[in-house]
Amino acid sequence: MRKIDKLVLKAFLGPFVLTFLVVIFIFLLRLVLFYFVDLFGKDLGAFVYVELFFYFSLITIPLAMPLSVLLSSLMTFGKLGENFELTALKSAGISIFRIMRPILTVSVFLSIFMFWFMNVALPWANMKGWSLLYDIKTTKTTLNIKEGIFYTDLTGYSIKVGKKYPDNKTLKNLIIYDHTHNDGNRHVTLADSALMYTIYNKQYLVFELFNGKDYLEDADQGAVVNPTELAVHDFKKSKVVMSLAVFDLQKTDEKQFAHHEIMRNNNQLADDADSISTRITNIINSFSKSYNVNFLYFVSPIKVSLQLLKNKDWVKPRLQKGLNDSKSSPYDLAGQQAKNMISSAQSNKLLLENYRTQLNKTNLEWHHKFTNALSILVMFLIGAPLGAIIKKGGFGIPVVVAVSFFILLYILTQQGDKMAKEGALILQLGAWLANSILALIGAYFLKIALADSRLFETDFYKVLWDRLSTKLRRAKTAE
Numbered sequence: 001m002r003k004i005d006k007l008v009l010k011a012f013l014g015p016f017v018l019t020f021l022v023v024i025f026i027f028l029l030r031l032v033l034f035y036f037v038d039l040f041g042k043d044l045g046a047f048v049y050v051e052l053f054f055y056f057s058l059i060t061i062p063l064a065m066p067l068s069v070l071l072s073s074l075m076t077f078g079k080l081g082e083n084f085e086l087t088a089l090k091s092a093g094i095s096i097f098r099i100m101r102p103i104l105t106v107s108v109f110l111s112i113f114m115f116w117f118m119n120v121a122l123p124w125a126n127m128k129g130w131s132l133l134y135d136i137k138t139t140k141t142t143l144n145i146k147e148g149i150f151y152t153d154l155t156g157y158s159i160k161v162g163k164k165y166p167d168n169k170t171l172k173n174l175i176i177y178d179h180t181h182n183d184g185n186r187h188v189t190l191a192d193s194a195l196m197y198t199i200y201n202k203q204y205l206v207f208e209l210f211n212g213k214d215y216l217e218d219a220d221q222g223a224v225v226n227p228t229e230l231a232v233h234d235f236k237k238s239k240v241v242m243s244l245a246v247f248d249l250q251k252t253d254e255k256q257f258a259h260h261e262i263m264r265n266n267n268q269l270a271d272d273a274d275s276i277s278t279r280i281t282n283i284i285n286s287f288s289k290s291y292n293v294n295f296l297y298f299v300s301p302i303k304v305s306l307q308l309l310k311n312k313d314w315v316k317p318r319l320q321k322g323l324n325d326s327k328s329s330p331y332d333l334a335g336q337q338a339k340n341m342i343s344s345a346q347s348n349k350l351l352l353e354n355y356r357t358q359l360n361k362t363n364l365e366w367h368h369k370f371t372n373a374l375s376i377l378v379m380f381l382i383g384a385p386l387g388a389i390i391k392k393g394g395f396g397i398p399v400v401v402a403v404s405f406f407i408l409l410y411i412l413t414q415q416g417d418k419m420a421k422e423g424a425l426i427l428q429l430g431a432w433l434a435n436s437i438l439a440l441i442g443a444y445f446l447k448i449a450l451a452d453s454r455l456f457e458t459d460f461y462k463v464l465w466d467r468l469s470t471k472l473r474r475a476k477t478a479e
Contacts (some may be wrong), residue, residue, distance in 0.1 A: 004094065005102040011079060012103050014070035024057050024062035031056055038137040052136065055129030058121060062372045065114060066379040067406045067429055069107060073122065073383030074398035076103065076388070079392030100384050107380040115373035119265045128264045131254045138252075143244070145196075154205070154242050156180035169196050174209065176240060186217040191241065198244065207240040216237070261365040269366040276359040280352060287348050360421045367431035375409065378435050381442030385449035409434050 162173025420430025
């Protein structure tokens with residue numbers, strides 16, 4: 001490896017790694033803020049959250065990688081230009097393409113890696129991450145019994161506490177309804193005071209009751225209440241043990257999420273698209289074959305025409321049906337058949353719209369496996385020449401420019417997808433809209449960088465304004 005390659009790569013790798021980690025951290029912070037209520041307060045253990053953040057770190061890589069390449073390319077060539085190293089290299093007869101070659105090589109390898117990642121690792125990470133997030137969201141919050149309110153999160157029990165002391169263990173005036181047998185409010189326990197604590201590594205909750213009564217109605221008597229069939233037990237001390245399994249993380253079958261587009265690889269997406277296309281074709285063909293049965297032909301005064309039509313095979317069964325149906329008026333029958341056709345057409349139209357939307361989503365996801373990989377090269381094509389033009393390193397101007405182009409990439413991608421799903425734009429064009437426009441912008445910046453343009457320097461515009469002013473004055477004098 002030559003010294004020039006080491007110089008450029010050393011200037012590139014540091015900002016790239018730092019930017020990559022910062023972007024992933026920002027997206028993880030966004031996840032935490034968005035699902036804060038669902039994630040915390042459930043005593044699930046640190047390992048569950050580490051696992052969740054690991055999966056979502058992988059999920060954010062397709063967003064973090066293009067932005068990291070763009071920003072690090074801008075900073076690298078901006079710093080080289082700011083320190084006049086870029087000028088010195090050009091003076092030595094080294095072309096801008098030769099200077100960019102090391103980072104271009106890295107960008108190509110990153111694009112290849114990104115395609116593999118999008119096709120293999122990302123579907124797996126999406127399935128694991130989103131299914132785990134669903135499990136966490138559906139897990140009940142930690143036991144939190146409040147004063148004067150019936151607590152029903154413990155399966156089979158309804159608990160009310162009159163007073164709860166600051167130690168969160170000592171309770172006063174406790175009422176417990178036992179619904180474990182699904183027989184209504186037939187078993188009620190009242191206690192003057194109680195101690196609440198957990199045992200066996202928080203697997204069970206224990207209420208140690210003092211000075212109370214236990215009311216048990218005979219469940220075999222049905223809805224009829226007889227005071228003589230009500231058993232009352234006085235106690236000085238008693239215990240009620242409840243399972244806390246309801247607060248454990250319940251694993252959902254991941255196959256329930258496997259049908260979603262973001263959890264499929266390219267081969268699976270292609271198969272899904274073929275299946276949906278086949279369903280659409282079958283619906284259209286079935287409707288085309290079925291609607292003819294709604295047309296009937298009746299005998300009219302012009303019998304000559306009917307005699308001519310009798311020779312047609314597709315007319316005979318409908319004509320005979322119409323002749324045999326003497327009970328109904330032809331107009332009533334025609335009206336009913338028209339309503340049937342409209343109803344069938346409307347239901348088929350809704351079904352076709354749903355399938356076509358699903359087909360567009362599937363095809364878009366298939367294309368995005370490629371567009372997200374190539375967006376790395378597009379971001380390099382913008383960042384490297386733009387850094388050479390700006391000639392500013394650090395995290396100042398490069399960050400502003402990089403974030404602006406990343407937002408533009410995101411907006412164009414979302415808009416292209418939206419138009420493609422709605423059928424306002426050809427699906428392939430909508431999927432590749434962002435990369436196409438930004439590649440043209442990058443090519444323009446590369447052309448300016450090759451010409452050593454001072455597009456982003458104030459002196460350039462000052463000289464341009466002076467020249468324009470001089471021409472305007474000369475034109476005015478000539479008049």
